[in-house]
Amino acid sequence: MAKIDWSKLAGIRSSEITDPALFARRRQIMQASLAMGLTGSIAAPAMAKGAKAIPLKAKISESELSTDEETTSFETATTYNNFYELGTDKADPERNADKLKTSPWSVVVDGECDAPGNFTLEDILKPHAIEERIYRLRCVEAWSMVIPWNGFELGALLKRFKPNSKAKYVAFETINDPELPGMRRPVLDWPYVEGLRIDEAMNPLTFMAMGMYGNELPNQNGAPLRLVVPWKYGYKSIKSVVRISFTDKQPPTSWNKSAPNEYGFYSNVNPDVSHPRWSQAKERRLSGDTSGLAALFSPKIDTQFLNGYAELAAPLYADMDLKKHY
């Protein structure tokens, strides 16, 4: 048996070591073990290669709100996703990505505003200059990534619809297609809905992404249009948006409906507010070069209040007890 070079195995990524012959042989081994019904989902992530990178045509400007931390690899960010409409396993959204049809796409805007309507994706995107925002993304499951998003501020988009004085909240809805593989069972009360207070929505940090890493937004990451709210847990950043509604009452949110004692409306990243499932004090940073053996021993890092965005986001909650309004 060949001697295993541990340091080498720990250091290199699967994309670098997979020559076609080896890949074919690995497939055979996997198929054999799958036939035996013994490996379960273990073999599945092997197929993951990440999304196809389709570069954006738009000119992309940089932003001072970007972090200079090491970014997560495109491969990692497109193979490890929570997008339950495409399946509940982390590898499912990549596997089922082509089941999501993003063309044609339109967004309904309604509720407390003077310029509602049904807009095509082109209508939505046209007036906006595209910038890059490199944000930390903190999942409630205590892992995090650093992702360069491409898009524009949500506030700039919302202003176009002329919200009126009764618009206290903004509600969002994800695509509702019963054909999507994850939607056949009521894992959540479909369609997925989220919401923000209007001042949260208008905060300069709050971002609407139509791309990432200078590429078109892959389906598994919420194509063609998704929200990014960097100081809140990831599930607030709703994917594949089909409806934006201005409301005078706090809108329902999917995870809050599923387990109100675990997921509040605000869902701000807060290491001092413990969650019934995960201590939120620390997080595992998935930076992309930490696959295989090396990842087993990568230390967790401390989670920051409001995910490190307190300077801009904390004033939103000046008079609030964030332990009560979690």
Added chain:
Amino acid sequence: MDTALQNSPSTPSKATSASTSENKRRTWAKRWWLKPLVFVLALVPFASMVYSLLTNQLGPNPIEVLTDETGEWALRFIVLGLVLTPLRGWLKKPWPVQLRRMIGLFAFFYAAVHFSIYFILDQQLDLVAILADVLERPYITAGSVAFLILLPLAITSNRAMVKRLGKKWQSLHRWVYIAACAAVVHYVWLAKGDRIEPFVYLAIVMVLLIVRLKRVIA
């Protein structure tokens, strides 16, 4: 044919011990391959995990994948162990019960790997955080209970302990039902959203418990 039934502590042996061991020897001569085969098969999931890890096939968060997989395999072996006793009755063959110890030990093996990954790799031996987890998060409490029950069962699984504990061994090892319930509750409570898998295990364990209770009452 009825060797295992006669050996089972719950059904007192009518045959002499000499003929029992003679029957036993003959049964094993016929099925000498069974235990080694099951042993190797039971190691396949573990080998598959190690292989996938060393070839970087577990995705960006291998600790999460390994924790989930080892946990699920522990539960599968617990359930398999509980199936073996009624299976003997249904098949009227002794071999299922002859595999019981090995399957039980594999359940413990996967549970121990599962626990070690949590303790060493996930929590990185942070005892304060682990204690807080066990006390504050009900699903971790349930999982810890399951593991703490399996531990003495694994230790007392050898022949010498069966002899030494006599009748007490049987009542001690009935605790595996509590461990199975705790393990399933652990899974039900940790699953996010309305997931079907934990409830499938819950249903199986409930059916096996009812089968067992019916036999005890009858």
